[in-house]
Amino acid sequence: MNALATPPKNFEVKPKLAANGEELGELLEVSMGPHHPSTHGVFRMDVVLDGEKVVKLKPVFGYLHRNHEKIGENISYLANMPYTDRLDYFCSMTNNWAYALTIEKLAGLVVPERAEYIRAIMAELTRLQNHTCLIGFFVQDMGALGTPMMYAFREREKILDLFEEVSGARMMCNYMRFGGVRVDVNDEWIAKTKKVVADYSKFLDEFGTFLTENEIVLARTQFVGVLPKDLAINASITGPMLRAAGVNYDLRKVDKYGIYSRFNFQVPVGEHGDIYDRYMIRVLEMRESIKILEQALRDIPVGPVMDPKAKLRGFRPKAGEVYGRVEAPKGELGFYVISDGSPNPYRYRVRPPSFINLTILEDMCLGHNISDAVVILGSVDIVLGEVDR
């Protein structure tokens, strides 16, 4: 690690020459996206191909850019909460939590016990549905059109029903508040959630029998898109991608935010850092999430769900700055807020995990076929609402 990190490859692409100076075929420049079904949204890759091999790949962003940070600076702290739903629209609950946690750190609010449990339950349910869908999408990228994704969406729908019942919205939940959560859950909801969680491992077993040892999945994913450990740390990769590369770094264990120190769960860590490890880490993480959910649903206490000191209207935290982060399903989601004592933040910044995880996309794709580049992108797990902000 003492040497300077390798600079990103930005070389000039030249056609290969034979011994007599004649060109051996042409390089083909392909603009993949922004309306390509495999790019998971409006993402574009400028790819240069030698035959089918990728020799250069530059990601191009900004098709969904709406300057989320500027919007956040022009409205009040609370009014920004629904905007955070739209960052990673698969995981609005964890986005809410990250933002609420940051502002709580800034204003020194204490979250009641029951609200902490509800938050952990919501975050783990979010992780379950995000990872399930991701596996569905990425198997679709390998050519299994439709069926696995429909299985995944069937399960996701059950979790979205739970979200809808408690927050009123399936995806844009807008559920958490500074110092707690918006509405309490009832016993009926907890009973329903227990049932969904109990059935989930059965679904994972079923999904696993189709995919984990599937010959095509093995052939397409093992030793493809390998990410070395040193590069993963140096390039600020977080989330399942980092842990697949063999680094044991999970913010639920490192920061112990919320009440994660009370739960008994493990952090799965990969060995090779290839796509298959990334797939496997997500499956194992879902199993750990189920463990956390079982414990949380068992232990959830009775009590208030909002800090009585929390002020929703006319909320003006003291001047200062704070950086808060949580382990979102896609990696470390951080919010950096500078307050100048006014009702709006002076500076509001989002640290989007999937945007930064794309830094090493080119490194992983070089030398692989164009069809592998699609699968590698699928295994990074990006959502463009968050990448472009």
Next chain:
Amino acid sequence: METLEQIKARLEAALPSAKIEVLANECAAGERSLLVDAASGFTVAKFLRDDAQLKLDYCSNVTGVDWPDKELTEKIKVKQVVDGVEKEVEEVKKNIRPGYLEVVYHLYSMGLKHGPVVLRLRTENRADKTHLPSLTPLWRGAEFQEREVYDLYGVIFYGHPDLRRILMWDEFVGFPMRRDYIAPDDFEYEPTPHDEVLVEAKKHYPAEPKAEVKP
């Protein structure tokens, strides 16, 4: 982890030319930060990354902040002679703090699992001297984030391998996250032929039919 004062003392011993300051933070969580002068920014960051006790191998977050010129008012007591009697009179003195752009790095250690150390670099002004050293050669993770700061704030990072606009389009003029940026009425304005262009264009049109002359 060591306190910021200890880190500062060790930094000053190792790099005597660096000017380092610990900035206070008065909010509830109160993470303080290290302000380093731009010239020694790179060497300080390299020290923080390679030092055996700190090992800050993970650059989590890079943020640009805009601080425009600010008028600071100060009340000073001045002795004045009014009607032959000496009196203390309060006078308001106005100073203008010149504006600058700031880049904030949040550094953690993945190996030792501690952090954050918050590192701040400031440009000389907001207009023409907006250069800062890039830390991308130390942490690849800063690559896209520094491009974003360049794109939205206009900080020019020297030593960055690929400094281009990232979220806005290449032809875009201005830096939209600055406090004094005013958005145009229409981003997608495309001029239609008028004035000189129209005159030029008319050459290609068939001549207008002349008014009918009655016999």
